Amino acid sequence: MAEEKVGFVTMGQAGAAADVETIGVGMLGYAFMGTAHSNAYKTLPYMAFPPPYVPELVSIAGRNEEAVAKAASRFGFEAYVTDWRELVRDERVQLFDNSGPNNLHAKPSIAAAEAGKHVICEKPLGRNAEEAYETWRRVEAAGVKHLCAFNYRFVPAVRLARQMLEAGELGEIFHFRARYLQEWIVDPDFPMVWRLSAAEAGSGALGDLGAHVIDLARYLVGDIDSVSALTRTFIEEREGQKVDVDDAFEAAVTFGDGAVGTIEASRFCPGRKNSLTFEINGSKGSLAFDLERLNELQVHLAGSSPGDSAQGFRNVLVTEADHPFWDWWWPHGHIIGWEHTFVHELEHLLRAIRDDTDVAPHGATFEDGYRCAEVCDAILRSAESGGRMEVSYRD
Numbered sequence: 026m027a028e029e030k031v032g033f034v035t036m037g038q039a040g041a042a043a044d045v046e047t048i049g050v051g052m053l054g055y056a057f058m059g060t061a062h063s064n065a066y067k068t069l070p071y072m073a074f075p076p077p078y079v080p081e082l083v084s085i086a087g088r089n090e091e092a093v094a095k096a097a098s099r100f101g102f103e104a105y106v107t108d109w110r111e112l113v114r115d116e117r118v119q120l121f122d123n124s125g126p127n128n129l130h131a132k133p134s135i136a137a138a139e140a141g142k143h144v145i146c147e148k149p150l151g152r153n154a155e156e157a158y159e160t161w162r163r164v165e166a167a168g169v170k171h172l173c174a175f176n177y178r179f180v181p182a183v184r185l186a187r188q189m190l191e192a193g194e195l196g197e198i199f200h201f202r203a204r205y206l207q208e209w210i211v212d213p214d215f216p217m218v219w220r221l222s223a224a225e226a227g228s229g230a231l232g233d234l235g236a237h238v239i240d241l242a243r244y245l246v247g248d249i250d251s252v253s254a255l256t257r258t259f260i261e262e263r264e265g266q267k268v269d270v271d272d273a274f275e276a277a278v279t280f281g282d283g284a285v286g287t288i289e290a291s292r293f294c295p296g297r298k299n300s301l302t303f304e305i306n307g308s309k310g311s312l313a314f315d316l317e318r319l320n321e322l323q324v325h326l327a328g329s330s331p332g333d334s335a336q337g338f339r340n341v342l343v344t345e346a347d348h349p350f351w352d353w354w355w356p357h358g359h360i361i362g363w364e365h366t367f368v369h370e371l372e373h374l375l376r377a378i379r380d381d382t383d384v385a386p387h388g389a390t391f392e393d394g395y396r397c398a399e400v401c402d403a404i405l406r407s408a409e410s411g412g413r414m415e416v417s418y419r420d
């Protein structure tokens with residue numbers, strides 16, 4: 026069914042036109058991520074031109090009929106349903122977009138893949154490594170394309186960092202240091218939302234924010250093979266219910282190739298809105314990135330010339346025509362935003378579907394989602410035991 030196409034659309038722009046096949050999209054969830062993904066499906070056909078497919082927004086699922094009907098109308102979905110199983114049964118749906126909460130990642134993603142649909146699932150892939158493993162293996166066995174939505178791989182500056190690391194421009198890597206900080210639950214009166222419940226979320230800041238950091242560590246430096254960590258829950262009860270996930274974690278990690286690092290995430294950092302930063306130090310230089318300045322990459326290349334007496338970090342505005350993804354956007358210096366990472370991510374997945382190419386290495390597959398979950402589990406085991414934990418990965 027995933028191969029069956031529902032039609033062609035003629036796309037045009039000055040000096041170019043293309044007949045592009047459509048791909049039917051069924052989406053679970055219509056809030057934060059549902060909005061970000063819908064925005065990207067609508068933008069990519071005319072900006073990432075010519076697109077691999079023109080997304081056809083077939084149907085969207087939510088629990089509340091009135092709310093999901095409004096979302097369908099707002100985003101331009103042809104239909105809405107109140108049970109995600111109807112998306113799985115819908116033959117017009119060729120790509121299943123799982124933008125639901127963490128407890129709805131495994132079952133619907135597996136069911137959609139086993140019905141022959143390609144799947145994009147938001148991170149974290151599972152609430153723990155066992156659930157993520159089962160999801161990866163079963164979706165992989167179904168023979169469809171799968172992508173775990175680690176969208177920060179699709180920031181142009183992050184892709185440039187990866188290109189520089191792959192080219193050996195930083196030499197031997199010594200350190201990866203990253204943190205993801207937000208502030209939104211410092212108030213003890215903040216309500217008991219699904220992100221604060223282990224049954225629904227799996228873990229707290231760890232799976233929500235830490236998963237992004239772990240994925241970037243893996244994407245840029247390599248697999249993590251041991252962790253020494255602690256977690257903290259600062260406010261243990263909200264609205265009379267127990268908060269049974271971490272509010273923050275801190276971890277010292279080792280990588281397979283000898284590098285060491287620190288990673289942390291917290292939602293208790295007043296003043297930090299969406300602060301994802303990393304720094305990588307190698308024998309030939311260093312890179313630093315800050316999501317709140319996502320068009321920029323800080324680069325220090327030791328001994329670069331001219332300028333012997335003015336060594337140090339320089340600020341590279343990653344907006345040149347030959348920078349990653351930039352041929353789709355604006356003249357240099359006309360910066361892009363967070364929402365465009367989803368355009369890049371979905372274009373990548375649609376191209377892999379059209380050309381039958383691998384989603385890896387630049388897209389995170391469900392295997393990457395599983396490997397990230399192993400690191401998350403090891404962090405929780407380490408925090409519980411107080412000892413360093415080896416991370417082992419299953420095939």
Ligand SMILES: NC(=O)c1ccc[n+]([C@@H]2O[C@H](COP(=O)([O-])OP(=O)(O)OC[C@H]3O[C@@H](n4cnc5c(N)ncnc54)[C@H](O)[C@@H]3O)[C@@H](O)[C@H]2O)c1
Nearest residue numbers: 054055056057058059086087088124125126127147148149
């Ligand atoms: N990649 C990123 O940068 C990023 C950012 C935020 C969230 N996320 C991930 O995206 C996922 C969704 O997070 P969010 O912030 O959009 O959450 P949210 O709470 O804003 O939205 C969740 C959506 O799922 C719907 N939903 C819940 N139960 C459902 C059910 N039984 N059937 C159908 N729909 C149901 C809700 O109505 C809502 O529309 C999470 O896994 C989260 O970790 C990723």
